[in-house]
Amino acid sequence: KKQPVYIWMWLTGFCFFLFTYLESNLWLIPFFRNNVVYELTVQWKSYGAMVGSWNMLIYGCGIYLMDKISGTKEYGFSKTAFAIYFLGLFNLMFNWGHHIYTLPTHSLIKNIAYVVSMTELILFVRIIYLWKSSLSTALKHFHYLPYKFLMAADIWIFLTLALAIPMSIPAVNIYTHGTHVTVGHTMGATIGINTMLLFAFIFDIIWKEKIIAPEKIKNFNLVYWIANGALLSFWLALVIAGFLKGHWQMHPASVPFSAMMSSLKPFFIIFFIAGSLLFLSLSVFIFVAVSALVKMKPQATPQAAT
Structure with a gap:
C-alpha cells in the first residue's frame, strides 16, 4: 500500500510480460496449431497483451522520472495515477479483442474489447482538458533535454489515442485492419512513446552524472526536432496510405491491385525519406547515450570491516 504507482507498474508489467510470452508459444500445442482460428486468436491476444505489459514497464519509468523532475513524489502516490494505472491494466487484459473483429470467434469477446477500447476516451479527454497546464509546465522545463523527450512522448500518446480509438470501432476497423494504418499505429506508439520515454530516462542519468556537459547536450536540440518531424511525416505517410488501401479493399472492382499500389x-x-532521417537522428541519440553510459564509472562499494 505504501509503494508508488510506478512500482506497481513495473511489477505487473514484468509478470504479464512473462505470462504473455509463454502464451505466445501455445501454437506449439496441436490443439491450437491445427485450428487457424484458435491460433490467430491466441497470437493476437498474447502479442496484444505483451505490448501492453511492455508499455507498463516504460510508462512506470516515465512517471518515476516526472516525480524526480518535479522534486516531489506526489503524483506517484496520487489517486489519479492509480486510477490511470488500473485503467491501463484493464486495457492490457481485455483491449486485444479489437484485433480479431474479422475472425469468426465469440461475439462476447469482441463486444468486451469494444467497450474496453472506448475507455481510452477517458485518457484522450483528460489530455485535452489538461493541455493548458501541461503547456505551462513544458515551458518551465523545456530547457531540460530529458523533459523534452517526455513532452514528445505526451504528444505521441495523444496522436496514438486519436488513431487507436477510431481503429477500435468495427465499422472503421474493417477498413484499417491489415493495412499500413496498423503499421503506422504501432510505429507511432513504439517510437513516439516508448523510445522517447527511454531516451528521457537515459539522458536524465547522463545529465545527473554530468558525463556530458549540459551545454553540449543542448546542442542536440536540432536532432530532437528532426527526429520528431521525421516521425510525424513517417506516421502520416503510413496512415494515409493505409486508409487509401483500406478503401480499395472494400471496393476491389474499382482499379487493379497494381494500379492501387502505384497510386500510393x-x-x-x-515514408522512405522520413524513415531514413528518423533512423539517422535516433542513431545520433543512441550513439551519444551508449558512449556516455560506457564512460560511467561504477560506484565503489564499501569494504567490509575485517
Missing part, C-alpha cells in the same frame, strides 16, 4: 508511390517515397 508518393506516400512510400515520403
Whole structure:
C-alpha cells in the first residue's frame, strides 16, 4: 500500500510480460496449431497483451522520472495515477479483442474489447482538458533535454489515442485492419512513446552524472526536432496510405491491385525519406547515450570491516 504507482507498474508489467510470452508459444500445442482460428486468436491476444505489459514497464519509468523532475513524489502516490494505472491494466487484459473483429470467434469477446477500447476516451479527454497546464509546465522545463523527450512522448500518446480509438470501432476497423494504418499505429506508439520515454530516462542519468556537459547536450536540440518531424511525416505517410488501401479493399472492382499500389508511390517515397532521417537522428541519440553510459564509472562499494 505504501509503494508508488510506478512500482506497481513495473511489477505487473514484468509478470504479464512473462505470462504473455509463454502464451505466445501455445501454437506449439496441436490443439491450437491445427485450428487457424484458435491460433490467430491466441497470437493476437498474447502479442496484444505483451505490448501492453511492455508499455507498463516504460510508462512506470516515465512517471518515476516526472516525480524526480518535479522534486516531489506526489503524483506517484496520487489517486489519479492509480486510477490511470488500473485503467491501463484493464486495457492490457481485455483491449486485444479489437484485433480479431474479422475472425469468426465469440461475439462476447469482441463486444468486451469494444467497450474496453472506448475507455481510452477517458485518457484522450483528460489530455485535452489538461493541455493548458501541461503547456505551462513544458515551458518551465523545456530547457531540460530529458523533459523534452517526455513532452514528445505526451504528444505521441495523444496522436496514438486519436488513431487507436477510431481503429477500435468495427465499422472503421474493417477498413484499417491489415493495412499500413496498423503499421503506422504501432510505429507511432513504439517510437513516439516508448523510445522517447527511454531516451528521457537515459539522458536524465547522463545529465545527473554530468558525463556530458549540459551545454553540449543542448546542442542536440536540432536532432530532437528532426527526429520528431521525421516521425510525424513517417506516421502520416503510413496512415494515409493505409486508409487509401483500406478503401480499395472494400471496393476491389474499382482499379487493379497494381494500379492501387502505384497510386500510393508518393506516400512510400515520403515514408522512405522520413524513415531514413528518423533512423539517422535516433542513431545520433543512441550513439551519444551508449558512449556516455560506457564512460560511467561504477560506484565503489564499501569494504567490509575485517
